[in-house]
Amino acid sequence: xxxxxxxxxxxxxxxxxxxxxxxxxxxxxxxxxxxxxxxxxxxxxxxxxxxxxxxxxxxxxxxxxxxxxxxxxxxxxxxxxxxxxxxxxxxxxxxxxxxxxxxxxxxxxxxxxxxxxxxxxxxxxxxxxxxxxxxxxxxxxxxxxxxxxxxxxxxxxxxxxxxxxxxxxxxxxxxxxxxxxxxxxxxxxxxxxxxxxxxxxxxxxxxxxxxxxxxxxxxxxxxxxxxxxxxxxxxxxxxxxxxxxxxxxxxxxxxxxxxxxxxxxxxxxxxxxxxxxxxxxxxxxxxxxxxxxxxxxxxxxxxxxxxxxxxxxxxxxxxxxxxxxxxxxxxxxxxxxxxxxxxxxxxxxxxxxxxxxxxxxxxxxxxxxxxxxxxxxxxxxxxxxxxxxxxxxxxxxxxxxxxxxxxxxxxxxxxxxxxxxxxxxxxxxxxxxxxxxx
Numbered sequence: 001x002x003x004x005x006x007x008x009x010x011x012x013x014x015x016x017x018x019x020x021x022x023x024x025x026x027x028x029x030x031x032x033x034x035x036x037x038x039x040x041x042x043x044x045x046x047x048x049x050x051x052x053x054x055x056x057x058x059x060x061x062x063x064x065x066x067x068x069x070x071x072x073x074x075x076x077x078x079x080x081x082x083x084x085x086x087x088x089x090x091x092x093x094x095x096x097x098x099x100x101x102x103x104x105x106x107x108x109x110x111x112x113x114x115x116x117x118x119x120x121x122x123x124x125x126x127x128x129x130x131x132x133x134x135x136x137x138x139x140x141x142x143x144x145x146x147x148x149x150x151x152x153x154x155x156x157x158x159x160x161x162x163x164x165x166x167x168x169x170x171x172x173x174x175x176x177x178x179x180x181x182x183x184x185x186x187x188x189x190x191x192x193x194x195x196x197x198x199x200x201x202x203x204x205x206x207x208x209x210x211x212x213x214x215x216x217x218x219x220x221x222x223x224x225x226x227x228x229x230x231x232x233x234x235x236x237x238x239x240x241x242x243x244x245x246x247x248x249x250x251x252x253x254x255x256x257x258x259x260x261x262x263x264x265x266x267x268x269x270x271x272x273x274x275x276x277x278x279x280x281x282x283x284x285x286x287x288x289x290x291x292x293x294x295x296x297x298x299x300x301x302x303x304x305x306x307x308x309x310x311x312x313x314x315x316x317x318x319x320x321x322x323x324x325x326x327x328x329x330x331x332x333x334x335x336x337x338x339x340x341x342x343x344x345x346x347x348x349x350x351x352x353x354x355x356x357x358x359x360x361x362x363x364x365x366x367x368x369x370x371x372x373x374x375x376x377x378x379x380x381x382x383x384x385x386x387x388x389x390x391x392x393x394x395x396x397x398x399x400x401x402x403x404x405x406x407x408x409x410x411x412x413x414x415x416x417x418x419x420x421x422x423x424x425x426x427x428x429x430x431x432x433x434x435x436x437x438x
Contacts, residue, residue: 016047017044017045017046017047017083017084018046018047018049018080018081018082018083018084019041019046019047019048019049019082019083019084019085019086020049020050020051020052020073020076020077020080020082020084020085020086021034021037021038021041021048021050021051021052021086021088022051022052022053022065022069022073022085022086022087022088023037023051023052023053023087023088023089024053024054024055024056024065024069024088024089025053025054025055025056026055026056026057026058026059026089027057030265030301033088033265034051034053034088035298036264036265036298037086037088037110037113038051039215040110040113040114040117040264041086041113043117044113044116044117044120045120046084046086049076049080049081049082050076050079050080050082052069052072052073052076054066054069059089059095060095061095062094062095062098063095063098063099063102064087064089064091064092064095064099065087065099070099070102070103071102073085073099073103074102074103077103077105082105083105083106084105084106084107084108085099085103085105085106085107085108086108086109086113087099087107087108087109087110088110089109089110090109090110090111091107091109093141096109111138112138114264115131115134115135115138118130118131118134119131119135125189126186126189129182129185129186129189130186132182133179133182133183133186136175136178136179136182137179139175140172140175140176140179190280193280193281205246205254205255205256206252206255206256206286206287206369207255207256207258207281207284207285207286207287208255208256208257208258208285208286208287208288208289208365209257209258209260209281209282209285209287209288209289210222210257210258210259210260210288210289210291211260211263211282211288211289211290211291211306211310211315212262212263212289212290212291212292212306212323213262213263213264213292213293213296213302213303213305213306214261214262214263214264215262215293216262216291216292216293216296216302216325217291217293217325217326217352218259218260218262218291219259220325220352220353221289221291221323221325221352222243222245222257222259224352224355224358225245225247225257225358225361225362226245226247226257243258243259244256244257244258245257249362249365249366249369250362250366250395251366251370251373251395251413251414252365252366252369252370252415253394253395253415253418255365255369258281258282258285260279260281260282261279263305263306263309264305265301265302265305279313279315280313282310282313282315282318283313283314283315283318285315285318286318286319286369287318287319287320287321287365287368287369288310288315288318288319288320288321289320289321289323289361289365290303290306290320290321290322290323291323291325292322292323292324292325293325293326294324294325294326294327294329294330294333294349295326295329295330319368321345321346321347321348321364321365321368322346322347322348323347323348323350323361324347324348324349324350325350325351325352326351326352326353327349327350327351327356327357328351328353328354328356333349334349335348335349335350335351335356335357335360336348336349336357336360337349337360337363337364344367344368344371345363345364345367345368348360348361348364369415370415372415372416373413373414373415373416374412374413374414374415374416374419375411375412375413376412376433376435377409377410377411377412378409378410378412378432378433379403379407379408379409379410379432380407380408380410380432381407381408382405382406382407382408384408384429384432386426387426387429387432388408388410390422390426391410391412391414391422394414394418394422395414396412396413396414396418396419397410397411397412398411398412398413399411419433
C-alpha cells in the first residue's frame with residue numbers, strides 16, 4: 001500500500017531538481033501560458049535548465065510532441081544534465097510512458113506539476129486528504145507496473161488457488177479502497193464545514209470570500225483586513241487551506257472573511273473535485289471579493305479564467321465585488337471606488353502593500369450589505385430600557401429624542417437581518433416593529 005501511495009507523490013520529491021521545460025503552441029493555447037508554467041515550475045522549487053518550444057495543430061499519438069521534437073528533448077536532457085522533463089500540457093498515460101522510456105528520465109505534465117505543488121503546500125488535515133485524493137484519482141488511470149510481470153497470477157499455491165489476480169489488478173484495488181476511505185473522511189469534513197455554515201447562518205453572520213487568480217494578493221489583503229498572519233509569498237499557490245476570521249464592518253456589524261485557494265488556467269478537474277469542500281466556501285458566501293492584479297499584463301485573460309472556475313463550481317451567481325490590487329505599480333491610478341448607474345460599488349482600486357484604499361474597500365462592503373438596511377423611527381416606553389440598550393449596542397441609533405412622558409423616540413438605521421435576530425431573542429418587543437415584519 002505504502003509503495004503505491006509513494007508512486008503518486010514521487011514526481012518532484014527529489015532535491016535539486018533540474019528541468020527541461022517543454023511548451024508547444026497549439027490551437028487552444030493562450031498568451032502567457034509559458035510564462036505561467038515557468039512560474040509554476042519555480043513555485044515547485046525546480047531549477048529551469050532550458051526551455052524547448054514549438055508548435056503543433058494536434059498532439060502526436062506517441063510522444064505528444066512528435067518524434068523529432070522528442071529526440072531534441074532527449075538531447076537537451078543530456079546537454080544540460082537535467083533529471084526531469086516538465087511538459088506544459090496534459091499527457092495521456094501512454095504518451096507519458098513513451099517519452100520517459102525514450103529519454104530514460106522522469107516526465108511530469110502540467111497537472112502532475114500542479115498536484116506536486118499542492119502536495120508541498122497543504123498544511124491542514126483536510127488539505128492533505130484532498131491532495132492525496134487528487135493524486136490517487138490521477139494515478140488510478142495511469143497505473144503501470146514497470147518491473148513486474150503483469151501476467152503473474154496469484155493462485156496456484158496451497159490456499160491461494162482460484163481465478164487469480166494480477167499485481168496490476170491488486171494495485172488498482174488497493175488504490176480504489178484508499179480513494180473510498182479518503183472520500184469518506186472528506187465527507188465528514190464537509191459535514192463539519194456545513195455545520196459551521198449553518199451556525200453562521202443561524203446567527204445571521206454574513207460571509208465574504210476572497211477569490212481570484214493565484215498570486216493576485218488575496219492572502220495579503222486578508223492579512224491587512226484581519227491581522228491573521230496567513231503565509232504570504234510571491235509564488236503561485238502560496239497557501240491552500242481556507243482561513244476564517246471575523247471582522248467588524250461599521251453600520252453592518254460582524255462578518256466572516258474567508259481566504260480561499262487561488263485559481264489558475266486549466267485547473268485540473270481532479271483538483272476541483274478533491275477541493276470541492278474548500279471551494280464550497282465561495283459557493284455559500286454572501287459576497288465574493290474577486291482580487292485582481294491590476295499590473296498583470298494578462299489581467300483580462302485571468303479574469304475570464306476566474307469567471308470560468310466560478311461557473312464550474314456554481315458560484316457565478318454569488319454577488320461579486322472586484323478588488324483591483326497593486327495600484328502602487330500603476331502610478332497613474334489612485335485609490336477609488338467604481339460604481340454602477342445605481343450608485344452601488346462594483347470595484348475598488350487599492351494597494352495592499354502601501355495600505356492605500358483599504359478603508360474604501362470596507363466602505364464598499366458596508367454599502368453592499370446596507371442595501372438591505374432599514375431606516376425607521378420607533379417610540380419605546382420607559383420600561384423598554386433593555387431594548388433601547390440593545391439597539392445602542394448594535395450601533396443602530398442615529399438620533400434620540402425624549403417624549404413628554406419619558407418615552408424614547410429613536411431614529412434607527414440597521415441591517416434587516418440584525419433586527420430580525422434581535423426580535424428572535426426578544427420576541428415580546430416585536431409589536432414596536434410591526435411595519436417592518438408585516
